[in-house]
Every structure is written in C-alpha cells, then in structure tokens.
Amino acid sequence: MSEADITSLRSSGLLAWLNARYDEPRGQTGVAWLDSRGHNAITTERRYRAHEVGDFMIWNQLVAGPDQMRKRVALAMSEMFVVSFTNFTSLYPSCLIAAYWDVLTAHAFGNFRQLLEALTLNAAMGNFLNTRGNLKEDSRGRRPDENYAREVMQLFTIGLYELNPDGSHKLDAGGKPVETYSQDDVTNLARVFTGYDLDSLSNGGTTTAVSWERNPVPSTHLATNPMRFVASRHSTSEVNFLGTKITGTTSGQDALHIALDRLFYHDNTGPFFARQMIQRLVTSNPTPAYVQRVATVFGNNGSGVRGDLKSVWTAILTDEEARAMPAASDTLFGKMREPIVRFVQWARVAEVTSDNGEYEIGDLSDTDTMLGQSPLRSPSVFNFFRPGYVPPNTAIATAGKVAPEFQLHNETTTSGYINFMQRVTRNGIRDVKPGYTALLPIAHDVQAVVDWLNLRLTANQLSSETLAILSTALTTFNITSGSSVGAKLDMLATACFLILISPDYLVQK
Amino acid sequence: MKSPKMAGNALWTRRLVLQRAVQLSAMGIAAPLAINLAAIGEAAAFDATDYKALVCVFLYGGNDYANTVVPYDPTNYAQYHQIRAGAAGEDQAGIALARADLAATALTPVDGAVLTDGLQYALAPQLVGLKQLFDAGRLAIQLNVGPLVQPTTLMQYQSSNRAANPLPPKLFSHNDQQSVWQSDGSEGSTNGWGGRLGDIALSAGPSNSQLTCISASSNAVFVAGRDALQYQISGSGAIRIGALSGPLRTAVNSIVTRSSAHVLESECAAVTRRSIELEGAVNAALGGVTLTTVFPGSNPLARQMRIVARLIGANATLGVKRQVFFVSIGGFDNHNSLIADHQRLMTQLNGALSAFFAATVELGIADKVTTFTASDFGRTLSSNSDGSDHGWGSHHFVIGGAVKGGRFFGTAPHVSIETDDQVGQGRLLPTTAVDQFGATLAQWFGCTASELPGILPNIGNFSNTNLGFLQGG
Numbered sequence: 001m002s003e004a005d006i007t008s009l010r011s012s013g014l015l016a017w018l019n020a021r022y023d024e025p026r027g028q029t030g031v032a033w034l035d036s037r038g039h040n041a042i043t044t045e046r047r048y049r050a051h052e053v054g055d056f057m058i059w060n061q062l063v064a065g066p067d068q069m070r071k072r073v074a075l076a077m078s079e080m081f082v083v084s085f086t087n088f089t090s091l092y093p094s095c096l097i098a099a100y101w102d103v104l105t106a107h108a109f110g111n112f113r114q115l116l117e118a119l120t121l122n123a124a125m126g127n128f129l130n131t132r133g134n135l136k137e138d139s140r141g142r143r144p145d146e147n148y149a150r151e152v153m154q155l156f157t158i159g160l161y162e163l164n165p166d167g168s169h170k171l172d173a174g175g176k177p178v179e180t181y182s183q184d185d186v187t188n189l190a191r192v193f194t195g196y197d198l199d200s201l202s203n204g205g206t207t208t209a210v211s212w213e214r215n216p217v218p219s220t221h222l223a224t225n226p227m228r229f230v231a232s233r234h235s236t237s238e239v240n241f242l243g244t245k246i247t248g249t250t251s252g253q254d255a256l257h258i259a260l261d262r263l264f265y266h267d268n269t270g271p272f273f274a275r276q277m278i279q280r281l282v283t284s285n286p287t288p289a290y291v292q293r294v295a296t297v298f299g300n301n302g303s304g305v306r307g308d309l310k311s312v313w314t315a316i317l318t319d320e321e322a323r324a325m326p327a328a329s330d331t332l333f334g335k336m337r338e339p340i341v342r343f344v345q346w347a348r349v350a351e352v353t354s355d356n357g358e359y360e361i362g363d364l365s366d367t368d369t370m371l372g373q374s375p376l377r378s379p380s381v382f383n384f385f386r387p388g389y390v391p392p393n394t395a396i397a398t399a400g401k402v403a404p405e406f407q408l409h410n411e412t413t414t415s416g417y418i419n420f421m422q423r424v425t426r427n428g429i430r431d432v433k434p435g436y437t438a439l440l441p442i443a444h445d446v447q448a449v450v451d452w453l454n455l456r457l458t459a460n461q462l463s464s465e466t467l468a469i470l471s472t473a474l475t476t477f478n479i480t481s482g483s484s485v486g487a488k489l490d491m492l493a494t495a496c497f498l499i500l501i502s503p504d505y506l507v508q509k
Numbered sequence: 510m511k512s513p514k515m516a517g518n519a520l521w522t523r524r525l526v527l528q529r530a531v532q533l534s535a536m537g538i539a540a541p542l543a544i545n546l547a548a549i550g551e552a553a554a555f556d557a558t559d560y561k562a563l564v565c566v567f568l569y570g571g572n573d574y575a576n577t578v579v580p581y582d583p584t585n586y587a588q589y590h591q592i593r594a595g596a597a598g599e600d601q602a603g604i605a606l607a608r609a610d611l612a613a614t615a616l617t618p619v620d621g622a623v624l625t626d627g628l629q630y631a632l633a634p635q636l637v638g639l640k641q642l643f644d645a646g647r648l649a650i651q652l653n654v655g656p657l658v659q660p661t662t663l664m665q666y667q668s669s670n671r672a673a674n675p676l677p678p679k680l681f682s683h684n685d686q687q688s689v690w691q692s693d694g695s696e697g698s699t700n701g702w703g704g705r706l707g708d709i710a711l712s713a714g715p716s717n718s719q720l721t722c723i724s725a726s727s728n729a730v731f732v733a734g735r736d737a738l739q740y741q742i743s744g745s746g747a748i749r750i751g752a753l754s755g756p757l758r759t760a761v762n763s764i765v766t767r768s769s770a771h772v773l774e775s776e777c778a779a780v781t782r783r784s785i786e787l788e789g790a791v792n793a794a795l796g797g798v799t800l801t802t803v804f805p806g807s808n809p810l811a812r813q814m815r816i817v818a819r820l821i822g823a824n825a826t827l828g829v830k831r832q833v834f835f836v837s838i839g840g841f842d843n844h845n846s847l848i849a850d851h852q853r854l855m856t857q858l859n860g861a862l863s864a865f866f867a868a869t870v871e872l873g874i875a876d877k878v879t880t881f882t883a884s885d886f887g888r889t890l891s892s893n894s895d896g897s898d899h900g901w902g903s904h905h906f907v908i909g910g911a912v913k914g915g916r917f918f919g920t921a922p923h924v925s926i927e928t929d930d931q932v933g934q935g936r937l938l939p940t941t942a943v944d945q946f947g948a949t950l951a952q953w954f955g956c957t958a959s960e961l962p963g964i965l966p967n968i969g970n971f972s973n974t975n976l977g978f979l980q981g982g
Contacts (some may be wrong), residue, residue, distance in 0.1 A: 005552075011606055031877070077665060087840070129844075130896070133845070135893075135894045140595030141595055141601075141892070142892050142893065143893050143898070145844050146893070147842075147845075154682060173674065179679075183681055183933070229953070231721060290697055297963045328770070332771075334771075334773060368743045368744075368748055380570070388696045388697040389696075389697070390697050390698075390699050392700055392704070392733030393736075393738050393739075394772075394776045395772045395776060404726075408727075408728075409728075410724075410780060410784075410982075411740060411747065412741050412743040413741075415750045416743075416748050416787070418750050419752070420760070425776075426818070430640045436715040462768070463767075465763075465767060466764055469763050473757060473760035491682075492749055494592070497757075498757075498760060498761070501764060501765050501766070503764075503769055503773075504769075504774065505773075506774070506777050507774045507777060
C-alpha cells in the first residue's frame with residue numbers, strides 16, 4: 001500500500017476507499033504487456049513458445065502495475081479457479097496464461113456468472129482441463145472427457161457436500177454430510193462441454209507461414225479468443241445433472257447457459273466461494289456467521305443482483321471480523337501469508353524497478369533456493385494448498401482448525417525462503433532491483449526505518465521482542481546521514497529481511 | 510495403537526514420554542535428537558534390532574492402470590485394443606499401445622499362475638528395468654487394489670443402502686482419494702498409515718523420533734503419525750540457513766525461532782526450529798554415505814529417491830531402526846495426450862525405481878527396504894478420444910529384496926467395460942483393499958496382527974490380512 005493509499009484510506013474511510021478502487025481504471029493487461037515487449041512476435045526467437053515470459057508478465061502485473069486491489073483479488077481467484085501454465089505444450093503458453101489472468105482482472109469487479117462463463121470458454125482453461133478438443137461420445141465406445149465437468153463442480157462452484165448458508169455441512173438423518181453430485185452427474189454434465197476447440201481465426205486472427213516452423217504460426221488470437229463451438233462435435237445426448245434436464249436438441253450455447261446457471265444459482269455457490277475468498281484474503285478459519293454474511297451478499301447485493309463481486313469484496317473486507325483487532329486470547333485468528341504475497345509485498349515496499357523493463361523474475365517455484373511458490377504455476381488444479389489442509393501434529397490440528405498455507409511450509413521451504421529473501425532484499429533478481437527510495441533519506445534513523453516498515457509490512461503487528469531484536473541488529477550498522485548509499489542499502493535490506501522472516505510477519509492477523 | 514502385547518501401564522508411560530517430547534519440541538525446547546526410550550524398558554512391539562524401511566512412491570493424478578500393466582495375450586489384447594482404440598487391430602491407435610511394442614516387457618510369472626481369462630500381462634514398454642526386477646524375483650504386482658471399507662460387489666456398490674454397504678468417501682476425486690489412499694480419510698486428515706507405522710516403530714524401542722517419517726516430496730499426510738512428525742528433506746539434503754553463520758546469526762536465530770502465544774506463529778516457528786536443529790546432523794550423516802549408483806538426471810522422482818537411498822545409507826549414524834519414506838511424481842491425470850505423456854512418466858518411473866533398487870543393493874540393504882507404488886486412483890479403460898478419466902482400483906508394484914517377486918497377487922480384472930468387476934467404463938471395483946495392501950507391508954515392517962486395526966482401520970472387515978507378497982511378512 002502506497003503513502004497515498006494510506007493517506008486516502010485514513011481520510012475517507014475504508015468503504016469510500018474501496019469504492020474508489022472499484023472505479024479506478026484497469027491497468028495494462030497481461031496480454032498487452034507481452035505484446036508491448038515483443039514476446040508474442042512471430043520471429044526466429046520463437047518467444048511465442050517460451051514459458052518464462054509468462055512469469056515476467058505476471059510478476060510485472062503484481063509488483064509494478066497500478067490497480068492493486070483488482071490484482072489482489074484476481075490473485076486470490078487464481079487460487080480457486082486454478083490454471084497452471086507449467087505444462088502447456090501449445091503455442092503461446094505465456095499469452096494463454098496472460099489471457100486467463102486478464103479474464104480474472106476483467107471480471108474481478110464484475111459478476112461471478114459472467115466470470116464463470118468467461119473462464120469456461122477461456123483457451124488456457126480449455127488446455128488445462130481439456131475442454132479444448134473435447135468430443136462427443138461415439139458408437140465405438142468413446143466417451144466425453146469428464147475433467148472440466150468434475151472440477152467446475154468440485155472446485156469452482158458447489159464443492160462436494162451440500163452446505164448451509166453459513167458454509168457448514170448439511171447433515172442427513174443419520175448425521176452424515178450429503179454429497180452434492182454423483183459420478184452420474186459428472187458423466188452427464190461432461191456432454192455439455194463437448195464440441196469446443198481453440199479459435200485462432202475469429203476477431204481478426206491470422207496465420208503466418210514462416211520458414212522455421214513446419215506449420216503456419218497463428219496470431220495470438222489462438223490464446224486470446226474464447227474457444228469456438230463446433231456443433232458436429234457436440235453431444236446430442238440428453239443431459240440430466242443435479243436435477244436439471246437438458247434435452248438433446250438444445251443448442252450448445254443454450255446447454256452451456258443452462259448448466260452454468262444451474263451451478264451459479266446452486267445454494268452452495270455463495271458460501272463455497274465466500275469462505276475460500278475470506279481464507280485467501282483475511283483468515284483461515286472464519287466464523288460461520290462471517291461466511292454467512294458474505295454469502296448473503298453474494299446471493300443479493302442489496303439491489304437484487306446475485307454474484308456481484310464488488311459487493312462480495314466489500315463484505316469480506318469491511319466485515320467486523322476482518323476489521324476488529326483480534327483479542328489477545330484469540331490465538332488462532334489470521335492466516336499464514338503465502339510466499340507469493342510476501343515477495344510482492346516486499347517488492348512494492350522496496351519500490352523495485354526494472355532497468356530494462358523486462359521484469360525477468362522467473363519461475364520461483366524451486367523450494368531449495370527460491371520462494372517455493374510462483375503465481376499461475378500451481379502443481380495441479382487443486383492449488384498450491386487446499387482450503388481444508390490441517391497441518392499434522394500441531395496445536396492447529398488439536399484445535400480442529402485448518403491452515404491452508406501451511407501445506408507449503410516445511411523444513412526445506414522455510415530455510416529456502418529465508419535464504420532467498422536474504423539475497424533478494426539486497427540484490428533483487430536479475431534486472432529487478434529494490435530502490436528503497438522512501439527509506440534511504442531516513443536510513444540513519446533506525447527507529448524511523450523500523451516504524452515505517454512495521455506499518456507497511458505488518459500493520460504494526462511486530463512483537464516488542466522482534467522490535468527489540470531489529471533495533472539491536474540495525475544499530476550495529478552505524479548508519480549516519482553521511483554513510484554511503486551502499487551501506488544504507490545494506491542496512492535497509494537487512495531491516496526488510498529480518499521482518500520478512502519473522503513469524504510476526506509471516507502470520508497475517 | 511493399543512497393543513495387547515504390552516502391559517497397559519508401560520505402554521502409556523512410553524506414549525506419554527513420546528507425546529511430551531513432541532510437545533516440548535513444538536514449544537521450542539529442543540528435544541534430544543534420539544529419545545532414549547530403551548531406559549523405560551519393556552517388551553518391544555516388534556524386534557527392532559535390525560533396520561527396515563518402507564518407501565511409498567505416489568503417482569499423483571491417478572495412474573492409467575491399463576497402459577501400465579497391459580493385456581498382452583492375443584485374445585485379451587484384442588479386447589483392450591477394441592475398447593481403447595474403438596476398432597480391432599494391433600497397432601498403436603487411440604489410447605491403445607501397439608502389441609509389438611509390448612513383446613519385450615511381457616511377463617511370465619515364476620509360479621506359472623493362470624490369471625483371469627488366461628490373461629498374460631506386459632509392462633508398459635518403458636518399464637524395462639521393472640521387467641528385469643520381475644524376472645529376478647524382486648518385483649511383484651498387486652492387481653486391482655484400491656480403497657474399500659469392506660469387500661464390495663457391484664450390486665453392493667449400486668445399492669442405495671449405504672449404511673449396509675459403506676463406500677470410501679468422495680470416490681473419483683483427486684485430492685480426497687490421495688488422502689484416502691494415504692490416510693483412510695478424506696482431505697483434512699491429520700495422520701496416515703505410514704505415520705501410524707512410525708508411531709508403532711517409535712513405541713517399540715530406541716529410534717530417532719524426528720527422522721522416522723520422512724517426505725522427500727512435499728508435505729504428505731501419509732508420513733504424519735499421531736506422534737511421529739513428518740520431516741521433509743530436499744533432494745539436495747537438508748537446507749542450511751546461510752544467515753545463521755554470518756554476522757546476523759544472533760538476530761536471525763532469535764527471530765525465526767521465537768516462541769509466541771499465537772498458535773499460527775508458534776507452529777510456523779516450530780518448523781523452522783526443527784529445520785535448524787536437524788540440519789547439521791542430517792547433512793553430516795549424509796556426508797558419510799558413498800553411493801556410486803547413478804540415478805537418471807532431469808528426473809524429479811529419481812532425485813527424491815536418491816536422497817532416500819542416501820538417508821537409508823546413513824541409518825546407523827542417524828540412529829534409526831525403522832523408517833517410512835514418501836516420494837512422489839506428478840502428471841498422471843492423463844485426460845489428454847495419454848500416449849505421449851504416460852510414456853514420459855513411465856520412463857521416469859522406470860529410471861527412478863531401477864536406480865533406487867540398485868542403490869539398496871549397493872548399500873547391502875536390499876532385503877531391508879520395500880518400495881511400493883500408490884496413486885489417487887486408476888482410470889477408465891474406455892477412451893475420451895486421447896485420454897482416460899478418473900477411476901478407482903489400479904495395479905501397483907512392490908519392489909525389494911524381501912518381495913516374493915515374479916508373481917501377481919490379487920485378482921486380475923476382466924478386460925471389459927461390462928463385467929461386474931468394474932463400475933462403468935472400466936473403472937475397476939477393487940478386489941483388494943488398500944488396508945490389506947498396507948497390512949501386508951506393516952507386518953513385514955514388524956507389526957503384529959493386533960496392531961493392524963490401529964494403523965489400517967478397515968482391516969477387520971477383511972478375512973485375508975496378509976496378501977503374501979513379502980517374505981517373513
């Protein structure tokens with residue numbers, strides 16, 4: 001959060017500040033950025049086959065762009081409606097993932113229903129969950145691919161069990177949770193998602209014959225166009241799922257709308273989405289009442305609109321449970337900050353810049369020497385961590401609570417992260433260097449530096465013990481206003497490093 | 510966990526000591542590296558004077574059983590090809606492998622057993638190392654194993670009376686079936702049967718409590734016990750925090766290990782503390798191990814299995830008698846591009862498992878190490894054009910010097926999408942339960958029959974608790 005943000009938030013209040021964020025123009029898109037850097041150009045460099053520029057794209061979006069509120073919620077949604085480009089073998093892996101990311105930012109302040117449809121038809125999603133090229137059944141025993149049908153229900157909308165409005169499980173007469181769908185529902189719904197394929201030609205798409213590729217190279221429309229529908233490949237079998245019937249003569253587009261409406265209007269979708277977004281943004285274990293308050297807004301934003309995302313974010317962030325300082329006795333409130341968020345937060349506080357505009361921060365997934373997590377590179381559609389993850393043999397487990405981000409926390413990643421942050425806080429990564437421009441003028445004043453960082457990195461939640469350790473460690477640098485810039489940067493990097501590895505910081509409360 | 514073999518008081522005393530040690534460790538008080546339980550003195554649950562290790566190789570995504578252990582005899586191959594390619598033939602087509610490509614890995618069991626419908630199987634063509642291990646009697650194949658609460662027929666599966674015919678939770682769902690395979694419970698489970706085996710091992714005698722259950726993959730519930738902690742290690746060994754040897758060492762150490770009243774902060778720091786405490790001992794012990802076996806490069810599974818082999822080589826230095834390891838390889842959710850992607854995965858699996866077995870031979874410990882595969886689920890036999898969908902039962906490998914290899918165990922399923930050993934599209938209805946599979950491994954590891962229900966909760970519903978694929982098991 002910038003100086004200006006803090007000032008305006010203090011003067012106008014949270015609600016007005018949020019509304020101003022919703023009205024902010026959207027910054028440059030991921031696809032536009034790739035284009036602007038020539039990464040989509042059809043040249044012998046073949047950057048249209050490169051994955052790494054996709055990493056550059058998303059890091060640029062996260063550490064450098066304006067419209068941070070939009071990016072933050074898009075990142076949260078990228079961990080629910082997961083697409084990972086790590087194993088993309090198609091042309092334009094980076095443009096594909098950029099177009100997916102752009103769907104999230106485009107709809108971040110829009111409506112869940114439109115977002116769901118845009119994601120369903122997105123080319124990257126089609127690649128990832130196999131709607132792309134999905135064919136109807138045939139007389140020789142071929143069956144529609146069930147991947148998207150299953151995951152759109154299990155992960156994106158309704159989940160596995162019937163939910164009460166507060167997100168708790170509905171129980172049957174025998175006290176058991178009630179499953180939302182059966183294998184039969186999956187097999188039926190899969191028919192709806194047949195007949196789709198990549199579309200390189202609509203909206204002005206072209207192909208270019210080049211000497212170095214066997215086949216003509218399509219334009220980026222391949223990645224940015226929604227998938228096209230081919231009626232002859234679409235199943236005309238009747239679909240019966242979740243009590244809804246779609247007759248075989250229904251058009252593909254109508255079938256899609258009926259199916260997505262069924263999921264959108266399902267009683268589970270509000271609480272299922274609300275709980276996970278609260279977990280991503282505020283706390284791992286929201287009270288059922290908090291979930292219900294947000295789910296209620298999902299159901300109706302006050303003007304009769306279901307799925308209005310702006311209202312959902314406002315409900316999440318202005319809720320009393322998010323706003324009130326947790327009581328000292330509430331020793332389970334909050335969540336571990338995930339590594340991506342730690343890195344981005346540091347990068348913005350340190351005011352990183354790229355000397356060549358490339359933002360060559362690559363894939364940071366390596367656990368031994370890097371972050372152990374990198375945006376849009378989840379190992380599977382089940383995200384980097386599960387909303388129901390319980391770290392074994394902990395007081396968290398004993399208390400019956402979950403702590404999703406702990407799924408990434410172990411003896412290797414904790415040490416790998418510490419080593420990584422020590423290097424990065426001083427040296428940056430490749431062309432991306434920390435400026436510490438706001439801090440350099442006050443570097444001789446240890447207390448001022450610590451106060452400045454404590455506010456921006458932890459909302460003043462560093463413990464007195466950590467503050468004392470910081471103060472002692474930083475004082476030994478003996479920085480005066482006349483010290484060299486290098487010496488000042490050493491000290492400022494150390495200040496950031498020590499905060500970023502402290503449990504006080506690592507747990508957002 | 511209760512063991513009737515042991516006097517109740519002594520058991521609880523020892524368990525309390527263990528729990529106390531774990532609690533102390535979690536609170537930031539360093540537990541001694543090896544907790545000396547021998548001093549408490551009582552009969553061991555099993556004779557743990559020797560060393561034994563179990564290694565779970567998890568194939569994340571749900572391995573396609575039909576292209577891993579493939580029907581090869583002409584009749585059954587014809588069925589397989591018809592279903593997977595939608596037409597008769599013996600060439601590669603659809604998601605069917607070419608029959609000629611299977612000749613070199615066709616399997617002839619040493620006991621001359623005749624399988625269902627006269628089936629002869631071949632391994633995926635890339636599994637040449639595993640074929641050699643089968644022929645050498647070091648690899649057995651467990652047919653159609655998967656999660657079951659109790660023996661279940663197709664009619665019982667289709668019954669609406671779930672109370673009488675219980676099924677494992679959330680069948681066909683990746684994350685849940687991964688968890689069910691590893692722990693008998695769906696997502697959110699906090700201990701797995703590997704970890705529970707670790708608990709038994711720890712209660713049996715002196716061993717290093719913190720290095721009994723180890724994941725060389727990411728965090729896995731399989732190796733979390735009720736008491737036993739998962740220790741996670743990188744392929745390159747324990748990661749040392751560089752700043753702990755520099756000028757910032759005091760500040761860094763104080764900050765990252767600081768105890769806190771906030772539970773999340775406290776647990777966050779506990780992991781870092783454990784990382785620091787064990788790093789020196791682990792890396793020092795690894796430094797004393799020479800291993801000349803070459804593991805294939807650019808193979809994430811091989812990298813994990815190499816560190817497991819090195820840790821096993823260091824077992825005496827580390828003071829461990831029983832260890833349970835977890836390694837994994839992802840990418841098996843082959844809805845698409847099955848032929849190409851599965852071949853690549855089979856190549857990696859073959860390279861890693863072959864090298865690992867060779868390493869245990871080099872260490873002179875092959876008969877003390879048993880490796881087995883596991884996966885979310887099997888997949889459909891039928892095709893969705895170039896891939897297969899989520900299934901249930903699957904075939905799995907058991908490898909080691911103690912394995913009664915060159916044999917098949919369990920019941921071969923018909924090559925069919927209509928028979929009553931599948932629940933549609935060739936999703937196999939398991940005829941062997943994960944609990945039986947695990948119980949067989951557990952008994953070889955040293956558990957008594959009475960200890961099994963504490964480890965594998967459904968085992969009491971099955972009459973056969975030892976499938977027989979391990980010698981002396």
